[in-house]
Amino acid sequence: MTSAQAIDKLERDGHGAYVESYDPDAQRMTLNMGPVHPATHGVLRLLLELDGETVMKCEPIIGYLHTGMEKECEDQNWRQAVTIVTRMDYLAQFSNELVYSRAVDRLLDIDVPPRGRYIRVLMSELNRLSSHLVWYGTQGLDMGAMSALFYGFREREVIQDFNEMVTGLRMNNGYIIPGGVWEDLPDGWEPAVESILALMSRRIEEYEELLTFNPVFLERTRGVGVISKEVALALGASGPIARASGIDLDLRRDAPYEVYDKLTFDVPTLTEGDVYARYQVRMIEMRESLKILRQVVDGMPGGDYKNMDPKLTPPPRSELNRSMEAVIHHFKLMTQGYTVPEGEVYEAVESPRGELGCYTVSSGGTAPHRVHVRDPSFANLQLLPPAAIGGLVADLIAVIASLDPIMGGVDR
Amino acid sequence: MAVARERLSPDEILERVERVLDDKITASRLNFGQADVTCEPDRLVDVVTALRDHEDTRTIFFTFLSAIDRSTFGNEESEGRGELEVLVHLYSPELVFHVNVHVPLPMDSPTCASISGVFRGAEWHERETHEMFGIAFEGHPGLTNLYLPEDFEGRPLLKSFRLPGRFVKDWPGAKDPEEAAGGGRG
Numbered sequence: 001m002t003s004a005q006a007i008d009k010l011e012r013d014g015h016g017a018y019v020e021s022y023d024p025d026a027q028r029m030t031l032n033m034g035p036v037h038p039a040t041h042g043v044l045r046l047l048l049e050l051d052g053e054t055v056m057k058c059e060p061i062i063g064y065l066h067t068g069m070e071k072e073c074e075d076q077n078w079r080q081a082v083t084i085v086t087r088m089d090y091l092a093q094f095s096n097e098l099v100y101s102r103a104v105d106r107l108l109d110i111d112v113p114p115r116g117r118y119i120r121v122l123m124s125e126l127n128r129l130s131s132h133l134v135w136y137g138t139q140g141l142d143m144g145a146m147s148a149l150f151y152g153f154r155e156r157e158v159i160q161d162f163n164e165m166v167t168g169l170r171m172n173n174g175y176i177i178p179g180g181v182w183e184d185l186p187d188g189w190e191p192a193v194e195s196i197l198a199l200m201s202r203r204i205e206e207y208e209e210l211l212t213f214n215p216v217f218l219e220r221t222r223g224v225g226v227i228s229k230e231v232a233l234a235l236g237a238s239g240p241i242a243r244a245s246g247i248d249l250d251l252r253r254d255a256p257y258e259v260y261d262k263l264t265f266d267v268p269t270l271t272e273g274d275v276y277a278r279y280q281v282r283m284i285e286m287r288e289s290l291k292i293l294r295q296v297v298d299g300m301p302g303g304d305y306k307n308m309d310p311k312l313t314p315p316p317r318s319e320l321n322r323s324m325e326a327v328i329h330h331f332k333l334m335t336q337g338y339t340v341p342e343g344e345v346y347e348a349v350e351s352p353r354g355e356l357g358c359y360t361v362s363s364g365g366t367a368p369h370r371v372h373v374r375d376p377s378f379a380n381l382q383l384l385p386p387a388a389i390g391g392l393v394a395d396l397i398a399v400i401a402s403l404d405p406i407m408g409g410v411d412r
Numbered sequence: 413m414a415v416a417r418e419r420l421s422p423d424e425i426l427e428r429v430e431r432v433l434d435d436k437i438t439a440s441r442l443n444f445g446q447a448d449v450t451c452e453p454d455r456l457v458d459v460v461t462a463l464r465d466h467e468d469t470r471t472i473f474f475t476f477l478s479a480i481d482r483s484t485f486g487n488e489e490s491e492g493r494g495e496l497e498v499l500v501h502l503y504s505p506e507l508v509f510h511v512n513v514h515v516p517l518p519m520d521s522p523t524c525a526s527i528s529g530v531f532r533g534a535e536w537h538e539r540e541t542h543e544m545f546g547i548a549f550e551g552h553p554g555l556t557n558l559y560l561p562e563d564f565e566g567r568p569l570l571k572s573f574r575l576p577g578r579f580v581k582d583w584p585g586a587k588d589p590e591e592a593a594g595g596g597r598g
Binding site for chain 1: 443446472473481485508532536553554569
C-alpha cells in the first residue's frame with residue numbers, strides 16, 4: 001500500500017476535509033471544540049461531526065495565533081530577527097534560535113567557538129527536557145491524572161530558573177545568536193546543572209511509577225489514535241510522533257550539528273504508533289537528554305563563547321571608553337547591524353517536536369529577504385484527522401495531547 | 413526503516429539528482445551541500461515523483477513547500493532577482509541529503525501544479541502559500557485560506573504588501589529651526 005492510499009481510505013467532504021464516510025444528509029451533531037478549550041492546548045479549533053460519541057469528521061481550524069512573524073523578520077536586522085523566531089514555538093525557544101542562528105552562521109561563513117557550540121547544545125537539551133515536562137503534565141491531566149501536571153510543572157520551574165539565571169529571561173530568551181551565544185554562562189552554572197541532572201533522574205522514575213503501568217492510563221492510551229508508518233510519512237511527521245510509528249529519524253544522529261557528533265545517545269524507535277508509544281518514546285528521550293547533558297557538562301571547553309569578529313559582535317563595554325574604533329563598530333552594529341552576503345540556505349535541527357527547519361534568503365542587506373520556518377507542530381497537526389476519526393471524543397483528547405502541538409509554532 | 417545510512421559526497425548527490433531528473437529540470441547546482449534544481453511549473457509533479465520513487469534518491473520525507481518573492485531582491489543586477497518562486501524541499505532519510513526544487517512563476521496570476529497527490533502533507537503548506545502569495549495550486553482538494561479570515565484582502569508575504577505599522581510618515585513639524593515660526597525661538 002502506498003502512503004497516499006492509506007489516507008485515501010478516509011473520504012472527503014465538499015471542502016476537502018477528511019471524513020469517515022461522506023453523507024451530507026446524515027443526522028450528525030456538529031460540534032465546535034475550541035478555540036478556547038483546555039484540552040486543545042492553545043487556540044486550536046476543531047470542527048467535529050459526531051455520531052453519538054464517535055468522531056466522524058475532524059477538521060482542525062488554525063490561525064487564531066497568526067501574527068505574521070515571517071513577515072516581521074523581513075523588517076528586522078539579522079540580530080533582531082532572533083527575538084522574533086524565539087516566539088514561534090515558545091516551548092522550544094532555544095531550538096528556534098539555534099536553527100535560525102545556524103542558518104545565518106552558514107550564510108556568513110563564520111566559525112562558532114567550541115564553547116559556544118557546547119552552550120548551544122546545553123541549552124537546547126535542557127529545553128527538550130522542559131518541553132517534554134509540559135507535554136507530560138498535560139498528557140497526564142487530559143487523562144485525568146491531575147498530579148502529573150503538578151509534577152511536570154514543578155520540575156519545569158527548576159529548568160526555567162536556570163534559563164533565567166543564564167539569560168535573564170524565562171521564556172523568549174533571544175540567547176543563541178548568529179556567531180555563538182549572547183553571554184557566557186554565569187558563575188555557578190555547573191552546580192545548577194548538576195542538581196537538575198540529579199533531580200531529574202530521580203523524578204523521571206517517579207513519573208514512570210505514576211503513569212507507565214497505571215491501568216487507567218494504559219486503558220486510555222494503548223491502541224488509541226494509531227498512526228501508521230505510511231500515514232506519518234505521507235503527512236511529513238517527524239520527531240517523537242514519527243519515531244513512535246516506526247520511522248527511525250533523528251537529525252541529531254543522522255545529520256549531526258553543533259557537537260552532537262561527539263556525543264553518544266540512543267534514538268528510541270517504536271512501531272505501535274499509538275498514544276502509548278508516543279508516551280514511551282518521549283519518556284526514553286528525557287533519559288537520553290540527561291545522558292547528553294552529562295557529557296556536555298563534562299566536556300564543556302573554555303575559551304570564547306561567540307565569534308569575536310568586531311564586525312559581528314559589539315565590543316565589550318570597557319573598550320568603549322578607550323578606543324574610537326570600538327565606538328564606531330558599536331554604533332554601526334546598533335544602528336544598522338551587519339550585512340550578510342547574498343545567498344540562501346536551509347538548516348534543520350531536531351526540536352522537541354521534530355524537524356525544525358529554517359530557509360533563510362539573504363539579498364546582501366542588513367535584514368533577511370525571507371525567513372521561512374518549517375515548524376514540526378504544523379506538519380504534525382495534520383495527523384490529527386487520520387488519528388482521531390473513527391475513535392471516541394475522549395480518545396481525541398488523548399490524541400491531541402500526544403501530538404503535543406504548540407500553536408505558536410503552528411500559526412507563526 | 414532502521415537502515416545503514418550511506419554517506420554521499422555533495423558531488424555524488426548532485427550527480428544522482430541530475431541523473432534521476434534528466435530533462436525534467438532546467439538548471440541544477442550545489443548550494444551549501446544541498447542539491448538545488450529548477451523546473452517548470454507543469455513538470456513539478458514529475459520531478460517530486462521521480463525523486464521520491466527512484467532507487468538512487470529516495471527522498472521520501474516531505475519537509476516543506478513555500479514561496480519566495482524575489483521582485484525586490486538586491487538590485488537590478490542581482491542573480492537572485494526574479495519574480496515569484498515556489499520552493500519545495502525534500503529529504504532522503506536513508507541517503508541523508510536534501511533537495512530544493514525551485515519553480516519560477518510570473519507575478520501576475522501565478523499557477524503551479526499541486527503536489528498534494530504525491531505528498532499528502534503538502535496540502536496545508538499549499539493552502540498557506542496560496543493565501544500568503546496568491547499562488548493557485550491546480551489539483552488541490554480544497555484551496556481555502558488556512559490562517560487568514562476569508563474576507564482578508566491582500567497577500568501578506570508579497571513584498572508589495574506593506575505592514576501598516578511600517579509606513580514612514582513625514583515629521584509633522586519643521587525640520588530646521590529657521591523654518592519654524594519665530595525662527596525656532598517661539
